[in-house]
Amino acid sequence: MLPPKMYHQEFDSPEELQDAINCFWYTAIDFNEQASSFEVTPDGYTEIIFYFGSNLKISRNGVFHSMPSPFMMGLLNQPVHFHTKNKVEVIGIRCYPWTVFDLLGLPSGEKGVQTFEHPIAELQSNLNKCIETGKIEDAIHQIKHYFLDAKSHIPANSMLFKAGVAMRGANGTMLVSEVAEAAHATVRTLERKFKQSSGHTVKDVSALMRFEQVRNQLWSDPDTNIASLAHEVGYSDQSHLIREFKRYSGVTPAAFARKTKKGRQIMGDDFVVFVQS
Numbered sequence: 001m002l003p004p005k006m007y008h009q010e011f012d013s014p015e016e017l018q019d020a021i022n023c024f025w026y027t028a029i030d031f032n033e034q035a036s037s038f039e040v041t042p043d044g045y046t047e048i049i050f051y052f053g054s055n056l057k058i059s060r061n062g063v064f065h066s067m068p069s070p071f072m073m074g075l076l077n078q079p080v081h082f083h084t085k086n087k088v089e090v091i092g093i094r095c096y097p098w099t100v101f102d103l104l105g106l107p108s109g110e111k112g113v114q115t116f117e118h119p120i121a122e123l124q125s126n127l128n129k130c131i132e133t134g135k136i137e138d139a140i141h142q143i144k145h146y147f148l149d150a151k152s153h154i155p156a157n158s159m160l161f162k163a164g165v166a167m168r169g170a171n172g173t174m175l176v177s178e179v180a181e182a183a184h185a186t187v188r189t190l191e192r193k194f195k196q197s198s199g200h201t202v203k204d205v206s207a208l209m210r211f212e213q214v215r216n217q218l219w220s221d222p223d224t225n226i227a228s229l230a231h232e233v234g235y236s237d238q239s240h241l242i243r244e245f246k247r248y249s250g251v252t253p254a255a256f257a258r259k260t261k262k263g264r265q266i267m268g269d270d271f272v273v274f275v276q277s
Contacts, residue, residue: 005029005030006028006029007027008028009025009026009136010023010025010026011024011025011140011144014144014148016151017147017148017151019099020096020099020103020147020151021095021096021099021103021147022094022095023094024091024092024094024140024143024144025090025094026089026090026136026139027092028087028088028089028090029090030087031054031084031085031086032085032086033085035083035084036085037082037083038082039079039082040073040079040080040081040082041079041249042075042076042078042249043076043211043212044075044168044172044208045075045097046095046096046100047072047092047093048073048093048095049067049092050069050092050123050127050143051067051070051088051089052069052088052090052132053086053087053089054084054085054086054087054088055084056069056084056088057083058080058082058113059080059081067113067115068115069121069124070123071114071115072113072115072116074109074110074111074113075110075198075199075200075208076112076113076248077112077247078248078249078250089131091127091131091140097198097199097200098160098163098194099160099161099197101198101199102157102197103151104116105154106118108195108196108197108198108199120146127139127143130142157197159183159184159185159190160193160194162182162184163182163183163185163202166178166179166182166183167209168209171209171210171212171213171233172206172207172209172210172212172234173206173210173234176191176203176206179202179206207244208248210233210234210235211244211248211249213233214229214233214241214253217229218257222258222260222261223257226238226241226242226253229253
């Protein structure tokens with residue numbers, strides 16, 4: 001079977017949205033006529049996913065379930081597998097988990113991949129027209145405009161913003177007490193507000209951020225020394241890194257690195273983008 005053809009592009013978030021949205025992205029993958037699957041591994045973001053073209057299905061307990069567009073990829077605690085064929089095009093909004101629910105006016109929750117009812121779904125038709133005519137930047141512009149308007153109607157939470165900046169800057173290595181200090185809040189207040197806004201604790205999200213750093217490093221350089229990486233990313237030792245990595249990916253770092261090498265041999269550098277998306 002021929003490897004899938006793909007294209008990936010990321011778009012910066014406007015300054016007014018940078019405390020809530022990391023970036024916007026577009027990916028097109030042509031799997032030919034062969035039914036194919038791809039894996040999405042956990043990271044420290046919540047993403048809103050619009051897709052166009054072939055039907056996108058998720059595998060749950062060996063059963064395929066068709067996903068509507070849009071749907072939400074919440075914080076994951078294990079990889080998820082999607083199935084499709086032919087060409088599928090995706091627009092993603094990569095949000096910080098402590099801001100996305102307030103931004104959409106939705107109650108927070110701990111679900112991973114989830115459907116949700118929201119007026120944002122009304123964008124699907126216009127976005128589809130843009131995709132069909134190859135006007136990707138026009139589609140991104142429409143989504144940016146939607147979120148700029150949504151953001152103008154909610155008050156900024158400076159405490160969560162400061163906490164998020166500190167956590168991202170330290171790649172999830174800060175203690176909760178240090179995050180609270182950076183946010184000028186007590187630990188109790190921070191934990192309550194963070195859980196209320198994201199559905200997760202500061203510790204949960206920090207652990208995913210650390211995993212994300214290791215995963216990204218192994219994607220870019222599968223030959224990275226695991227012991228050195230453990231020290232660099234803030235794990236207590238190599239065993240701690242291996243346990244946490246397997247918890248979120250289902251495989252050891254060494255097995256993940258081997259898979260990445262094999263993928264590069266088949267698809268070249270596009271494999272990295274393919275797995276990330």
